[in-house]
Amino acid sequence: MSNSEKIIVALDVPSLGEAIALIDKLPEVTFFKVGLELFVSTGADILTLLKDRQKRIFLDLKFHDIPNTVAGACRAAASYGVDLLTIHATCGKSALQAAAAALQEGAEAAGCPPPKLIAITLLTSITSRQLAFELKIPLELPEYALHMALLAKEAGLDGAVCSPQEVEQLRQTCGDDFLFVCPGVRPSWAEAGDQKRSLTPAQAFSSGADYLVIGRPITAAADPAAAWARICDEL
Numbered sequence: 001m002s003n004s005e006k007i008i009v010a011l012d013v014p015s016l017g018e019a020i021a022l023i024d025k026l027p028e029v030t031f032f033k034v035g036l037e038l039f040v041s042t043g044a045d046i047l048t049l050l051k052d053r054q055k056r057i058f059l060d061l062k063f064h065d066i067p068n069t070v071a072g073a074c075r076a077a078a079s080y081g082v083d084l085l086t087i088h089a090t091c092g093k094s095a096l097q098a099a100a101a102a103l104q105e106g107a108e109a110a111g112c113p114p115p116k117l118i119a120i121t122l123l124t125s126i127t128s129r130q131l132a133f134e135l136k137i138p139l140e141l142p143e144y145a146l147h148m149a150l151l152a153k154e155a156g157l158d159g160a161v162c163s164p165q166e167v168e169q170l171r172q173t174c175g176d177d178f179l180f181v182c183p184g185v186r187p188s189w190a191e192a193g194d195q196k197r198s199l200t201p202a203q204a205f206s207s208g209a210d211y212l213v214i215g216r217p218i219t220a221a222a223d224p225a226a227a228w229a230r231i232c233d234e235l
């Protein structure tokens with residue numbers, strides 16, 4: 001698989017029309033992420049549209065609830081036939097296990113391959129300072145991210161979402177058969193915005209990321225296709 005096929009473009013827009021406009025401008029993109037904003041506004045219509053266009057889909061709904069509830073959500077989401085699905089590792093091990101089991105059941109019942117279930121370790125918008133003083137987590141940030149990735153692995157998940165700044169260490173400990181998806185990726189020429197723990201696309205891949213998620217550097221650019229091409233050239 002080429003590096004460009006491992007870049008997932010985040011469709012963080014408020015309507016189906018705006019999503020279609022972006023997808024049309026980015027014909028070379030093979031993998032799109034649908035997050036809370038677009039899914040809440042369009043429901044499954046955006047997933048049907050992407051599947052009709054033979055695109056791969058990362059459904060990033062970041063489930064966070066008790067075991068019975070995340071299991072129900074995963075069972076239902078399994079029928080969409082998406083490729084990746086997210087849950088917060090902070091749900092705890094029993095909820096992660098229940099979610100993973102329900103995803104398999106849901107996929108079997110729907111007759112489609114199960115999505116890879118990946119856990120959010122620590123949002124890429126959080127700083128070490130916030131971790132310590134707002135969230136009151138008494139661990140250093142890399143140690144905390146590693147702990148959450150290992151929790152996900154022990155619960156039988158397929159991988160984790162982490163910042164590119166932590167992926168090298170997480171990869172070393174979790175091994176090559178665990179998937180790492182990194183948002184918070186910024187080309188040197190793009191604005192950081194609310195992302196706090198970034199690396200460039202080339203640095204993120206060389207640190208061990210399997211997939212990168214990139215949104216605004218492409219989707220908010222005056223010419224999204226040119227921004228995409230520039231990122232691919234720089235790799």
Ligand SMILES: O=c1ccn([C@@H]2O[C@H](COP(=O)(O)O)[C@@H](O)[C@H]2O)c(=O)[nH]1
Pocket residue numbers: 010012033035120122123124125161162183184185193195213214215216217
């Ligand atoms: O820790 C996380 C988990 C998910 N995201 C999502 O990735 C994209 C990033 O978009 P940019 O515009 O490139 O910042 C966005 O959809 C987030 O919901 C994340 O950033 N960090």
